[in-house]
Amino acid sequence: MTYKAFTLSKYPQGHITTDIFELVTLAQPTLKEGEFLVKQTHMSLDPAMRTWLQPREDSYLPPVQIGEVMRSYGVGVVVDSLNAQFPVGTHVVGVTGWSEYVLGHADMQVIDASIPAEAILALFYFTGLTAYAGLMKVGKPKKGETLVVTGAAGSVGSLVGQLAKAEGLRVVGVAGSDEKCKWLVEELGFDAALNYKAEDFEAQLRVAAPNGVDVFYENTGGSIQEIIFNQLNRYARVIVCGVLADYDHEVPAKGPSWVDINLKSLRVQGFIVTDYASFADEAMSVLGRYLAEGKIQYKTYTVEGFESLPEGLMKLFKGENTGKFIVKF
Structure with missing residues (x-):
C-alpha cells in the first residue's frame, strides 16, 4: 500500500510559494512492536510553519530539512497497531506531518471521538x-x-x-x-x-x-x-x-x-x-x-483535500482565513 506526502524541496526565499514542496508517494511501513499507524483526517495550518522553514539551528525546533515531510499538527485515527496503549480505532492528536498516514509516537494524545476534530485543533490543543x-x-x-x-x-x-x-x-x-x-x-x-x-x-x-x-x-x-x-x-x-x-x-x-x-x-x-506544556490541563x-458558559466560541476556515495543503499555506499567510485554518481530507 502507498500513500501521498509532501516533502520540502527547497527553502523559501521571501514569500511562501507552492513550488517549495514536492508531492511524493511513499510505501506504508511495516510496523514494529510498539508502533502504530495513524490515518490523518484533519490537519492544522499555522503561522509557526514559516519559522520551521527557516534554516537556522538556534530556534525552539530544528528546521524541516530538505527532503523531509513538512511538519504539522494533525488529528487522525489509528488504523493498525502493535501498541496496546493505542489500539485500532483510537482517535489521536499530535505532531504529524503533511502525509496521509504517519507513524504514531508516544507524545500523541488520545482524544474523545465525540469531540469534533475542528474543536480539538481550534481550541483544545x-x-x-x-x-x-x-x-x-x-x-x-x-x-x-x-x-x-x-x-x-x-x-x-x-x-x-x-x-x-x-x-x-x-x-x-x-x-x-x-x-x-x-x-x-x-x-x-x-x-x-x-x-x-x-x-x-x-x-x-x-x-x-x-x-x-x-x-x-x-x-x-x-x-x-x-x-x-x-x-x-x-x-x-x-x-x-x-x-x-x-x-x-x-x-x-x-x-x-x-x-x-x-x-x-x-x-x-x-x-x-x-x-x-505543563499548563495544558489548566488551560x-x-x-x-x-465555552460551556458561552463566553468564548471558535471558528474554523476549512478547505478540503490533501493536495490543497501548499495552496492553503499560501492563503494562510495572505490572511484569507478567519479563525482556525484546517485542511480536511
Missing part, C-alpha cells in the same frame, strides 16, 4: 494553550486593564481577545479587513476592532484605548507595532507570540525602543507554546468552562 498561556502566564492581566491583540481574527488572536473579555479586560483587536473587525465586535464581543490598513490607525487606537494599553499580545509585527508600543502604559506587558510580517525578511524590522522599555518599566517577553479546563 496548541491553539488554545497558546492563547491561554500567553495571556494568563506571560501577560498576567488584571481586571479593568486594556489589551490590544494583533492578528485578532486568527485562531490564537480571537481566543486571546475572548479570554481577556471573560477575565474582565477592555479588548481592542487589530485585523486586516473591515469584515473581520465587524466579526470581532459583533460576534465575539470585543470592545473595539481596528483595521490596521486604515490611514488614521494611530488616531483610532487612541480612541479605542483612551486609557492607554496595559497588555499587548503581538502576533503579526509590521509597521503598526511601533504605534501600539508608543501607547503602552507604564508597567505594560508585551507578549511576543509571533511576528508574521517579518518571517519572510532576511533582516527583521527594527524593534521597539529600549529607552521606553527602561523608563516605562515595560516587560517584553518572547513566547513559545511548547515551553508551557483546557478554563477554556472548556468558558
Whole structure:
C-alpha cells in the first residue's frame, strides 16, 4: 500500500510559494512492536510553519530539512497497531506531518471521538494553550486593564481577545479587513476592532484605548507595532507570540525602543507554546468552562483535500482565513 506526502524541496526565499514542496508517494511501513499507524483526517495550518522553514539551528525546533515531510499538527485515527496503549480505532492528536498516514509516537494524545476534530485543533490543543498561556502566564492581566491583540481574527488572536473579555479586560483587536473587525465586535464581543490598513490607525487606537494599553499580545509585527508600543502604559506587558510580517525578511524590522522599555518599566517577553506544556490541563479546563458558559466560541476556515495543503499555506499567510485554518481530507 502507498500513500501521498509532501516533502520540502527547497527553502523559501521571501514569500511562501507552492513550488517549495514536492508531492511524493511513499510505501506504508511495516510496523514494529510498539508502533502504530495513524490515518490523518484533519490537519492544522499555522503561522509557526514559516519559522520551521527557516534554516537556522538556534530556534525552539530544528528546521524541516530538505527532503523531509513538512511538519504539522494533525488529528487522525489509528488504523493498525502493535501498541496496546493505542489500539485500532483510537482517535489521536499530535505532531504529524503533511502525509496521509504517519507513524504514531508516544507524545500523541488520545482524544474523545465525540469531540469534533475542528474543536480539538481550534481550541483544545496548541491553539488554545497558546492563547491561554500567553495571556494568563506571560501577560498576567488584571481586571479593568486594556489589551490590544494583533492578528485578532486568527485562531490564537480571537481566543486571546475572548479570554481577556471573560477575565474582565477592555479588548481592542487589530485585523486586516473591515469584515473581520465587524466579526470581532459583533460576534465575539470585543470592545473595539481596528483595521490596521486604515490611514488614521494611530488616531483610532487612541480612541479605542483612551486609557492607554496595559497588555499587548503581538502576533503579526509590521509597521503598526511601533504605534501600539508608543501607547503602552507604564508597567505594560508585551507578549511576543509571533511576528508574521517579518518571517519572510532576511533582516527583521527594527524593534521597539529600549529607552521606553527602561523608563516605562515595560516587560517584553518572547513566547513559545511548547515551553508551557505543563499548563495544558489548566488551560483546557478554563477554556472548556468558558465555552460551556458561552463566553468564548471558535471558528474554523476549512478547505478540503490533501493536495490543497501548499495552496492553503499560501492563503494562510495572505490572511484569507478567519479563525482556525484546517485542511480536511
